[in-house]
């Protein structure tokens with residue numbers, strides 16, 4: 001059995017930060033296009049059901065726009081014998097039931113906040129799907145509290161729009177412990193737009209938005225194909241069909257001769273990304289790049305402002321029609337500091353430069369070891385301070401203070417301090 005699980009669709013949303021020359025195409029780069037693409041692939045690859053995890057519609061008053069897109073998709077799917085089921089999220093509490101009333105082939109699950117189970121069949125397999133829909137815009141109580149899921153034969157999955165491990169949330173807060181204890185074989189979740197790394201062994205987590213709509217929603221997006229064989233989840237794989245991709249790219253300016261070289265470096269960095277995108281089930285038409293200039297360079301600021309507008313609007317990439325543009329350039333370079341020269345000075349600048357050079361000495365160097373252990377003792381004391389408690393997550397405690405981490409901390413702190421001292425010398 002093939003099940004296509006679809007996360008937050010948000011029909012009616014538009015991609016943000018497009019250059020003016022793409023403004024007219026905004027509608028064809030949005031969720032409606034992602035929906036058309038996934039519907040076409042679902043029909044072509046003969047899935048048995050498409051299930052949607054809530055927030056299908058961006059705003060309650062997007063009824064007519066969503067109606068047209070949803071109706072076309074639902075008709076195509078059900079016409080091909082594919083069931084379409086969904087739950088309401090906090091964005092479409094009222095509009096989704098209204099749409100469902102107009103589209104009898106769309107099966108709304110768990111209307112009014114009452115858990116509901118349906119049987120799905122396909123490929124000789126059976127599956128029980130539990131769903132719950134938001135009854136009101138704000139739900140401060142866990143939909144899993146007081147809910148028992150009777151044991152069933154075969155596979156059972158849950159479909160839920162909720163805020164996981166977010167205590168005090170107004171959007172159906174649930175805990176991972178509650179999900180684990182529910183006794184189902186998996187949970188397909190909506191609400192958070194960042195997808196979890198779902199897989200057949202652990203089918204529990206956020207599906208993510210179907211297509212990114214702003215730079216915060218960077219990286220690959222799309223629905224998930226779940227294949228059931230012999231009563232168990234055999235495969236789970238993301239269908240990369242988003243029409244636009246927001247992407248982050250670090251460009252290392254270390255050793256580049258001047259600010260203009262950053263433009264060449266960026267153009268050189270794009271073909272590998274292009275090959276990756278071109279290999280997708282349905283590659284994006286547009287790629288929005290957030291470029292971060294990194295490394296040690298004196299050209300960071302000039303490079304960041306030096307890209308001509310034409311390159312911001314569209315970057316030439318050989319052999320593709322795909323439109324690449326620069327959404328933003330951030331200068332995160334560090335200054336070049338002539339450490340060896342400075343280390344000869346008999347003042348605080350010289351002492352600090354000597355210590356920074358010591359960090360590059362072999363790991364067996366006793367002076368280096370001494371510097372790292374003194375730093376580690378200092379950092380351990382800091383970690384015990386009450387004002388850090390509750391902020392540090394697992395893995396950030398003192399067990400994490402290995403030589404690499406401590407040396408990196410010293411290098412960054414030391415370089416920053418040294419740059420500050422040199423700047424104040426220069427300004428007299």
Ligand SMILES: [Mn+2]
Pocket residue numbers: 055089090091161190191192
């Ligand atoms: Mn939501």
